[in-house]
Amino acid sequence: MSSTQYPTVSVRITRPVRTYKTGQVVDVTGGLADMLVRSGYAVRNEQPQIRFAVADQPEEVERAEAPYAKAGRRRRAGK
Numbered sequence: 001m002s003s004t005q006y007p008t009v010s011v012r013i014t015r016p017v018r019t020y021k022t023g024q025v026v027d028v029t030g031g032l033a034d035m036l037v038r039s040g041y042a043v044r045n046e047q048p049q050i051r052f053a054v055a056d057q058p059e060e061v062e063r064a065e066a067p068y069a070k071a072g073r074r075r076r077a078g079k
Contacts, residue, residue: 006029006030007029007030008027008028008029008030009027009028009029009030009033009044010025010026010027010044010045011025011026011028011033011036011037011042011043011044011045012024012025012042012043012044012045013025013026013036013041013042014040014041014042014043015040015041017036017039017041017042020041020042025045
């Protein structure tokens with residue numbers, strides 16, 4: 001059994017609908033995006049989203065540990 005990957009379209013929600021909140025940017029299928037845009041619930045998001053990836057750390061690299069800062073002395077309430 002293989003899964004089919006449908007192309008997605010990025011839209012920005014302009015009015016709350018179902019579980020989507022106003023201002024939220026979501027990736028939805030083309031048909032749902034078209035329905036949301038024509039109904040006035042969303043606009044197509046033309047701005048590219050920035051996505052970050054994190055690479056695994058090599059095991060041979062040494063990591064510097066920051067020393068703990070000493071806690072300051074507490075002032076007495078009576079003075």
